[in-house]
Amino acid sequence: xxxxxxxxxxxxxxxxxxxxxxxxxxxxxxxxxxxxxxxxxxxxxxxxxxxxxxxxxxxxxxxxxxxxxxxxxxxxxxxxxxxxxxxxxxxxxxxxxxxxxxxxxxxxxxxxxxxxxxxxxxxxxxxxxxxxxxxxxxxxxxxxxxxxxxxxxxxxxxxxxxxxxxxxxxxxxxxxxxxxxxxxxxxxxxxxxxxxxxxxxxxxxxxxxxxxxxxxxxxxxxxxxxxxxxxxxxxxxxxxxxxxxxxxxxxxxxxxxxxxxxxxxxxxxx
Amino acid sequence: xxxxxxxxxxxxxxxxxxxxxxxxxxxxxxxxxxxxxxxxxxxxxxxxxxxxxxxxxxxxxxxxxxxxxxxxxxxxxxxxxxxxxxxxxxxxxxxxxxxxxxxxxxxxxxxxxxxxxxxxxxxxxxxxxxxxxxxxxxxxxxxxxxxxxxxxxxxxxxxxxxxxxxxxxxxxxxxxxxxxxxxxxxxxxxxxxxxxxxxxxxxxxxxxxxxxxxxxxxxxxxxxxxxxxxxxxxxxxxxxxxxxxxxxxxxxx
Numbered sequence: 001x002x003x004x005x006x007x008x009x010x011x012x013x014x015x016x017x018x019x020x021x022x023x024x025x026x027x028x029x030x031x032x033x034x035x036x037x038x039x040x041x042x043x044x045x046x047x048x049x050x051x052x053x054x055x056x057x058x059x060x061x062x063x064x065x066x067x068x069x070x071x072x073x074x075x076x077x078x079x080x081x082x083x084x085x086x087x088x089x090x091x092x093x094x095x096x097x098x099x100x101x102x103x104x105x106x107x108x109x110x111x112x113x114x115x116x117x118x119x120x121x122x123x124x125x126x127x128x129x130x131x132x133x134x135x136x137x138x139x140x141x142x143x144x145x146x147x148x149x150x151x152x153x154x155x156x157x158x159x160x161x162x163x164x165x166x167x168x169x170x171x172x173x174x175x176x177x178x179x180x181x182x183x184x185x186x187x188x189x190x191x192x193x194x195x196x197x198x199x200x201x202x203x204x205x206x207x208x209x210x211x212x213x214x215x216x217x218x219x220x221x222x223x224x225x226x227x228x229x230x231x232x233x234x235x236x237x238x239x240x241x242x243x244x245x246x247x248x249x250x251x252x253x254x255x256x257x258x259x260x261x262x263x264x265x266x267x268x269x270x
Numbered sequence: 271x272x273x274x275x276x277x278x279x280x281x282x283x284x285x286x287x288x289x290x291x292x293x294x295x296x297x298x299x300x301x302x303x304x305x306x307x308x309x310x311x312x313x314x315x316x317x318x319x320x321x322x323x324x325x326x327x328x329x330x331x332x333x334x335x336x337x338x339x340x341x342x343x344x345x346x347x348x349x350x351x352x353x354x355x356x357x358x359x360x361x362x363x364x365x366x367x368x369x370x371x372x373x374x375x376x377x378x379x380x381x382x383x384x385x386x387x388x389x390x391x392x393x394x395x396x397x398x399x400x401x402x403x404x405x406x407x408x409x410x411x412x413x414x415x416x417x418x419x420x421x422x423x424x425x426x427x428x429x430x431x432x433x434x435x436x437x438x439x440x441x442x443x444x445x446x447x448x449x450x451x452x453x454x455x456x457x458x459x460x461x462x463x464x465x466x467x468x469x470x471x472x473x474x475x476x477x478x479x480x481x482x483x484x485x486x487x488x489x490x491x492x493x494x495x496x497x498x499x500x501x502x503x504x505x506x507x508x509x510x511x512x513x514x515x516x517x518x519x520x521x522x523x
Contacts, residue, residue: 061422065425066426089422095419099441112424112427112429113428141518142518142519160427
């Protein structure tokens with residue numbers, strides 16, 4: 001059931017081909033990424049999992065256009081060709097502008113796409129309302145908890161018109177209960193908005209819960225060493241983790257991590 | 271009620287000191303000739319207010335401070351924007367700004383007067399110069415301290431350079447711009463009074479110096495207290511404006 005599959009590049013919305021990134025650190029050449037190739041289908045949820053320092057964040061920054069790769073190519077095949085910034089990035093922390101209200105933050109993506117004030121605020125309000133944040137829409141981020149800030153950052157990414165969302169451990173710093181809630185909301189949004197998501201995490205349970213497919217990366221230089229498909233399109237049911245097949249998959253990923261990466265560092269990260 | 275609470279919280283030490291001073295002076299533990307009791311000072315303040323002299327001198331000082339501060343702050347913000355945009359200019363001006371910042375502004379007064387004559391233009395220009403220097407240094411710091419995440423985030427959502435300046439640089443620097451304005455106003459007031467002390471016939475500074483030369487001790491204390499009260503008033507006004515205009519900064523004491 002969890003057969004190993006390579007994305008046929010024909011129906012990909014995102015296509016990375018032999019990405020490499022080297023930078024020089026005090027005259028020494030350091031290779032951060034090496035020969036990273038993968039594709040993501042439209043509407044798919046793909047997680048990048050691996051030990052810390054394997055270049056997960058670097059990959060996202062390359063995909064977001066914030067870093068230029070030193071080798072290989074990134075193609076984001078947008079429905080609206082020629083439109084820049086087809087990929088929205090959700091940051092690990094500092095993910096909201098402190099000088100904007102929650103509503104202004106949530107509507108920022110729409111604002112940058114020249115959606116009028118009334119319309120963008122109506123749309124942002126509606127989504128905030130859906131997740132019980134409407135009554136605090138006029139507050140500033142410093143009045144919010146870390147979890148609420150990350151939830152708003154995710155909402156902002158979904159409200160923007162970018163078809164591809166890149167998430168850099170958005171729930172990494174949250175406590176267990178807040179993280180569960182944020183994950184639920186993310187699933188909810190994925191089901192209603194049909195976006196394509198590339199999600200970086202070091203939490204295998206989180207990856208199993210959310211993803212259609214998991215890519216396993218090894219450290220220094222970062223490269224893809226494994227690919228696992230997670231069956232079932234009713235992601236919610238996986239919340240209960242009773243599924244033996246999911247458990248089996250988890251066991252395989254752990255085993256693979258042990259083989260491919262520095263285990264001491266992995267067990268810390270996991 | 272709120273005013274009383276504020277007075278109790280911030281004013282008790284001042285009141286205590288005044289009471290001690292009053293007692294020491296009354297019982298001749300301090301020479302009342304040099305340290306007249308505060309009650310006598312209040313009487314002097316009253317008569318100076320009624321005669322209109324206090325108001326006139328305060329108005330002159332405020333006029334010079336505000337003009338110099340206004341011109342200097344506007345120039346400082348504009349110059350900071352130019353320096354933020356050009357690395358070449360920034361590098362060229364950096365040693366100059368650092369050197370001038372550590373020179374007491376008052377020492378430049380003779381030079382300015384040689385250039386523009388012994389008049390109010392020179393005095394106000396010196397105040398403006400001091401203010402601009404303060405603004406430039408503070409804003410440069412603020413720009414350096416901007417978290418790169420916010421710039422990346424704006425760029426990633428498709429903000430062009432005009433939008434990045436408007437939506438990130440400007441609001442990110444605003445709290446520090448306010449702090450700079452508040453501090454610069456304090457410095458402008460100090461500088462104005464110092465200049466008046468040296469080379470003026472009116473304003474609080476000259477009032478202080480004249481009182482000293484004519485040994486009008488009570489007037490001397492009153493003019494010093496007026497200078498202090500002005501400083502206090504404007505620090506409070508700037509903090510209040512900041513609290514209203516920079517709501518995201520959170521509550522700070």
